[in-house]
Amino acid sequence: MVRYIMVGLDGSSESRAAAEWAVREAKLRELPLRLVHVWEPVPEPMAQAPLLGTETLKHWSERIPRGAAEGLRARHPGVDVAAVQLAGVPADVLVDVARDAELVVLGSRGLSGIAGFMVGSVGQSVIARTEVPVVVVRSGEQAADEHAMDPAGIPSAATRFRPVLLGLDTRSPDDTVIAFAFEEAARRDTSLRVLHAWTPPPYNIYGLSDHVSFYDELARENATALTEALRPWRDKYPAVEVIEASRAGSAADQIVSSSRYASLVVVGRRTRRSRFGVHIGPVAHAVLHHALAPVAVVAHG
Structure with a gap:
């Protein structure tokens, strides 16, 4: 078929x-x-x-x-x-x-x-x-909205596509979502920006020096986790430039903020059902309602 x-x-x-x-x-x-x-x-x-x-x-x-x-x-x-x-x-x-x-x-x-x-x-x-x-x-x-600025500072379909933006949870990275994002970047001959957001610890449970040290360690661990999750995909798509960003804060807020520079935003949606029916998920829901670029919602198990 x-x-x-x-x-x-x-x-x-x-x-x-x-x-x-x-x-x-x-x-x-x-x-x-x-x-x-x-x-x-x-x-x-x-x-x-x-x-x-x-x-x-x-x-x-x-x-x-x-x-x-x-x-x-x-x-x-x-x-x-x-x-x-x-x-x-x-x-x-x-x-x-x-x-x-x-x-x-x-x-x-x-x-x-x-x-x-x-x-x-x-x-x-x-x-x-x-x-x-x-x-x-x-x-x-418009078609031009997906492309970079021309020398006059105006989006143009004659310039390169803006990056594809993927919001990725390194705790449960799904191959279906990642593959979709890499394929879209490859088709557009553009880069793939992968954004991972993580939750920082509350300030009031650590002394200042301990907190700074622990925060830095968490930042390194999350950045490393992102790199490791993408390593096999870099090998599979060597022609796609990958830009990694691991930041503390709200995933939805960061994806929405970065969407203004993207040609396409890619987020995942779990297919599991609850007793209240099917749901899109909080991050995908927020991105759908506030992103500044087309949004692809990719279902996964």
Whole structure:
């Protein structure tokens, strides 16, 4: 079966930005792109209305994926772009279709006046329920935003890609997440910045001199752990420049702060379930809502 990149498309500006990002990713991966528009049938009383009937709404909604596909084909003639419209509950349908995808791409509204995303209930449900990597792209995202500044100080698609940023927990580094980040950096011919955050000890349980010594030792241990976790991956991807950063503090805060210099942010999400259902995880949730670059959430065991 031929794998593909899937985009959830609803006609909004954020889903159009997601489709534009996805078609560029499809070109990098040499994969076809499938646009999926989910049509949710209206309640029976509304379906009887002459101007809001089921067939009328379906007809108008069919124009969304068809028009988007035509535009993408015209702008990216080398990419195989297909569009499909399906009926049902959007989150359920997207999760089901995603089973055969290599990557799922969703859009997110930018928060007005605030750096970050607004990930809706459908997006959060898809991220939490699918085991396929999901990339969230903010409305207004441009191809140039992923690239370094040109000599005039303006982001340009003609310059090198900005680094891929990976948030890594060295206590439980997962091969799936790390491999995804290295592959994305290799495809973009750019560097991979790996950020590990660790929790410093509370000041009040040590004398000053003891605390400074213990803090320095923890810093060295965490830096060493990061280096060791990445050693086999450096050997596997010798062409990818790896920049390591091990810092004390909040993982989410540090990833969000560093995201302004990244072309793509990669974080992991555990697939385990709790009695309260499925969850994205606190770090991934915070990064999704506040990062300044597209965010890839990679599920792992």
